[in-house]
Amino acid sequence: MNAVIVAGLVKNYGPDRAVDGIDFEIASGEVFALLGPNGAGKTTTVEILEGHRSRDAGEVSVLGMDPGTAGPFYRQRIGIVLQSSGFEPNLTVSETVSMYRSYYETPMAVDQVLAVVGLRERKDSRVKTLSGGQQRRLDLALGLVGDPDLLFLDEPTTGFDPSARRQAWEVVSNLRSLGKTILLTTHYMDEAEYLADTVAVISGGAIVSRGSVSTLGGPEARRATVSFRATGRPPATEDWKHEGGVFSVVTDDTTRVLNQLTSWALSEDVQLIGLEVTRPSLEDIYLSLTGDAGV
Amino acid sequence: MSKHLAKVLRQIRFENRTFWRNPAAAFFTILFPLMMLLIFATVFGNEPTGVGVTTAQFYAPALAVFGAVSAAYTSLAIGTAIARDQGVLKRVRGTPLPPWAYMTARIGSSVWLAALSIVLMLAVGMVFYDLQIRTEQIPTLILTFIAGVAAFAALGLAITAVASADSVPAITNATLLPLAFISGVFFGPNSEMPTWLDRIADFFPLKHFVEPFVNAFIPGTSADIPWTDIAWLGGWLAVGIVIALLFFRWDPRTDSGPGIGRRNRNDRITV
Numbered sequence: 138m139n140a141v142i143v144a145g146l147v148k149n150y151g152p153d154r155a156v157d158g159i160d161f162e163i164a165s166g167e168v169f170a171l172l173g174p175n176g177a178g179k180t181t182t183v184e185i186l187e188g189h190r191s192r193d194a195g196e197v198s199v200l201g202m203d204p205g206t207a208g209p210f211y212r213q214r215i216g217i218v219l220q221s222s223g224f225e226p227n228l229t230v231s232e233t234v235s236m237y238r239s240y241y242e243t244p245m246a247v248d249q250v251l252a253v254v255g256l257r258e259r260k261d262s263r264v265k266t267l268s269g270g271q272q273r274r275l276d277l278a279l280g281l282v283g284d285p286d287l288l289f290l291d292e293p294t295t296g297f298d299p300s301a302r303r304q305a306w307e308v309v310s311n312l313r314s315l316g317k318t319i320l321l322t323t324h325y326m327d328e329a330e331y332l333a334d335t336v337a338v339i340s341g342g343a344i345v346s347r348g349s350v351s352t353l354g355g356p357e358a359r360r361a362t363v364s365f366r367a368t369g370r371p372p373a374t375e376d377w378k379h380e381g382g383v384f385s386v387v388t389d390d391t392t393r394v395l396n397q398l399t400s401w402a403l404s405e406d407v408q409l410i411g412l413e414v415t416r417p418s419l420e421d422i423y424l425s426l427t428g429d430a431g432v
Numbered sequence: 433m434s435k436h437l438a439k440v441l442r443q444i445r446f447e448n449r450t451f452w453r454n455p456a457a458a459f460f461t462i463l464f465p466l467m468m469l470l471i472f473a474t475v476f477g478n479e480p481t482g483v484g485v486t487t488a489q490f491y492a493p494a495l496a497v498f499g500a501v502s503a504a505y506t507s508l509a510i511g512t513a514i515a516r517d518q519g520v521l522k523r524v525r526g527t528p529l530p531p532w533a534y535m536t537a538r539i540g541s542s543v544w545l546a547a548l549s550i551v552l553m554l555a556v557g558m559v560f561y562d563l564q565i566r567t568e569q570i571p572t573l574i575l576t577f578i579a580g581v582a583a584f585a586a587l588g589l590a591i592t593a594v595a596s597a598d599s600v601p602a603i604t605n606a607t608l609l610p611l612a613f614i615s616g617v618f619f620g621p622n623s624e625m626p627t628w629l630d631r632i633a634d635f636f637p638l639k640h641f642v643e644p645f646v647n648a649f650i651p652g653t654s655a656d657i658p659w660t661d662i663a664w665l666g667g668w669l670a671v672g673i674v675i676a677l678l679f680f681r682w683d684p685r686t687d688s689g690p691g692i693g694r695r696n697r698n699d700r701i702t703v
Contacts, residue, residue, distance in 0.1 A: 187526060189683075209528040217526035223518025227453030228446075236446045239439070240529040263453075279523065 139198075140165045140287050140318040141186065146195035148181050155181045157342035158195070163335075165286075168309075168319045170333035172326065174427055178342040179322040180220065180291055186320070187217050187289055200286055213242055216285035218276050220292050226265035230256055233264055234278050241283035253315075254278045254308055270301040277308060288312065290321035294328060306331050326350075326419045340427040354422045361391045363398070365412040372401050383411075436533055443529070443537030444544065451507075451545060461507050462549055465499035466556055468618075478561050485650055488561030492553055493649045494617045497580065497642045499549035504581040506604040508542040509588035510597070517597040521682045531682070539585050546581050568655040569648035575657055576648075579665035580641030586672025587637070593679035608638070615639035616646070637668040 141163035148156040156178045163169040171179045184190040186197060188204035188211065197204060202211050224233055231247055238244040251257045254274040259267060267275065273293070280288055293309065294302040302325075309332050312319060323329055329336045330350040337347040346353050364385035371377055374397050375386045388394050391414055402409050417425070452458055469491055476487045515521050515538075524534050557563030591603050612618060614629050615638040625633075633639040644658035 189522070189526070209530060212526065212528040215526075217523070219519060219523060219526070221519060222523040223515070223520045225446075225450045225515075225520065227450060232446075232449070236443075237527060239442055240527040242528075283527070 138165045139163060140167070140200060141169075141320065142196070142198040143182075143186070144196040146182065146185065146197060147193045148178075148185060148190065149193050155342055156185075156192075159339070159342070159344055161337050161344065161347065163318060163320060165318050166316050167335060168313050168321070168333045170329040170336045171320070171322045171339050172324065172329045172336050172423070173322075173339035174324055177339045177427070179324075179339055182339070183289055183291055183320065183322055187215070188212070213283060214286045216280035216283055216288040218280035218288070218290045218293065220295065222276065224264040224272070224275065227263055229261050229263055230267070230275060230278075231260040233275065234282055237279045238282045243284055244282050245284045247282075250278045250282045253281060253311055255304070270297060270304065273297070273301075273305065274308065277305075281312070285317065287318045287320065290319060292322055292324070294323070294325070302328070326423045330419060338423065338426045345426050350419065353419075354426055356389075358422045358425060359416055360387050360389055362387050362415050362417075363391060363394050363413070364415070365398075366410040367402070367407050369405060369407045371398060436530070439529060440533050440537050440540065443534060444540045447537055447541035448544065451511075451541065457507055457511070461499060461503045461545055462552065465495040465502070465549065465553055468498075469495050469553065469556065469561075473561055486562065488557050488563050489649055490646060492557030492561065492563050493646045494642055496550040496553035497638075497645050498612055498617050499553055500546035500577065500581055501584050501608060501638065501641065503542050503545040503549055505584035505588040506601075506608060507545065508538065508585055509591045509600050509604050511542075512538055512589060513592045513595065513597040513600040516592065516682065517684045519684050522684065525682045535589075539589075542585060542588075543581055547577070550577065564649070564651070566648065566651070566655070569653075572644060572648045572655065572657055575662060576641060576644045576665075579662045579669070580637070580645075583637050583641070583665040583669040583672065586669050586676060588672075589680065590672040590675035593676045593681070596685040611636050611638040615642050617642055637665055640664040 139162045141161075143162070144160050146156055146159040147154070159178070159182060161169075171182060173179050181190065185192045186199055186204055188207060191205060199207075200211070200214055204211060228236070231251065234247045234250055238247060238250075247260075248257065251260055254277045256271060256274050256278060259271060264272070264275065277290075277293070280290070290309065294305045297305060306328070309319065309321070313332075319332075321328075321332060333350065335348065336350050336353060337344045338353060339345070346355070362385055364383055366382050367384065371384060375388070375394055377384045377386050386394065395414070398409065398412075401407070469488065472491045472495075473487050478486045478488050480486055512521075521534075525531055554563065554565065558565065588604065591600055591607075595603055611633070614625065614633040615636070616633075617638070619625070640661035644661045647653045647658075648655075
């Protein structure tokens with residue numbers, strides 16, 4: 138059973154095409170990440186699914202409904218955590234949660250929500266006294282309080298320091314164990330890796346790769362590089378690149394390359410200085426997929 | 433319907449609580465007009481003036497209207513603009529609360545505060561300054577209040593619709609204060625204004641709220657309903673509604689900087 142089905146989604150802003158024919162499905166209970174640089178079309182896509190924006194073409198079904206025409210009943214069943222949104226600064230944490238709770242027919246208890254996001258100790262504090270990370274957790278509480286089937290998380294940790302991100306990730310992991318379907322957007326590869334079952338990499342308004350994080354980009358994106366420094370020239374069985382005294386080659390078959398290389402070194406008595414086999418980091422794969430250096 | 437009404441009433445209570453937690457807003461809406469009454473009554477003395485009424489008999493209703501307009505116009509416009517630009521409206525829009533119910537509650541909350549401001553002013557006037565209320569004028573007072581508050585609430589939301597939270601306070605004050613001076617809120621019954629200034633005041637809504645309201649406290653004036661003034665207020669109500677409906681957006685206006693409680697994507701956040 139799919140919680141979300143998107144097919145051929147298109148959105149234009151004037152002459153600019155922000156979303157250019159996107160397709161994906163999210164299974165019930167799955168944590169799905171839309172990963173991409175700023176301006177790739179993530180937020181536009183999510184806002185169309187939330188019902189905040191209209192679409193120009195394509196089919197969208199969320200929980201069996203069309204967000205473009207669905208009303209309050211749809212909003213009973215989704216929770217939205219926007220990228221940046223405010224609170225009434227002079228209400229307390231529990232007053233704020235109670236207020237949003239009153240909008241739903243089958244909400245969670247205030248204490249339960251505050252426990253899930255880890256804000257129980259601050260329940261009587263004014264919202265304006267919360268730190269940024271705590272405010273983000275209150276954002277999450279307000280998205281959760283209606284006990285939604287599907288939760289939208291738009292860049293949940295953008296701007297966080299590393300320890301705040303870790304804590305936010307723990308909270309999202311807790312949600313997964315509650316069985317919520319989650320659609321999150323992020324421009325952090327490690328966040329997608331940590332949180333998501335399935336990742337779709339989006340760039341220039343289109344999905345350029347999708348799958349689990351470990352398969353993104355396919356096998357060709359994960360080929361190893363063999364590199365070393367040496368005084369002599371290695372055998373031309375491989376197409377060695379020679380830059381700054383370092384020889385390197387990208388290969389699918391590291392075993393054969395290493396075997397030939399070490400045989401040559403032993404027979405010629407050549408030192409292979411700093412011999413390494415490296416694979417591209419997730420970050421490297423992501424950058425090559427999105428063609429974007431400015432993450 | 434009763435389900436929706438309950439939602440609106442509950443939201444009005446939340447909006448009210450929010451209002452009272454903001455000392456600046458509470459001060460300007462409720463205490464400032466009372467303070468002005470105290471000052472005027474002290475400076476001018478509460479003796480009968482040229483037209484035979486005491487200072488309080490004139491100023492209490494005039495300042496009561498000023499307080500009501502502060503609540504229905506200034507406070508509603510500023511509060512709604514801040515809520516919009518901080519993303520509160522957008523967040524609410526993602527919930528099952530119908531947008532009209534939320535806006536009704538915001539308006540309802542400021543109407544409630546406007547009524548409170550007026551009642552408080554008149555009560556203080558009666559207790560401390562021997563303010564006389566003419567019972568035969570009560571229908572006029574109520575009708576004028578409804579028309580005036582409705583017009584100013586609509587105009588306040590019209591300002592919100594066309595301006596960012598940064599500029600709404602300046603716009604509301606720059607429109608309300610000069611109008612208050614030329615519409616007879618601060619100048620007593622003895623002062624003479626040039627006719628042309630009077631004509632300008634005639635065009636704008638505040639005079640059509642203040643004048644019938646103050647007249648109802650002057651002994652011997654007619655108790656007829658001031659339909660002409662109410663019609664003017666109705667016209668301004670229509671102008672406000674049209675502008676608000678045409679331009680109001682629930683998304684934050686991007687030309688405004690971050691405010692309290694709003695986070696920029698580049699802000700550094702720690703726990």
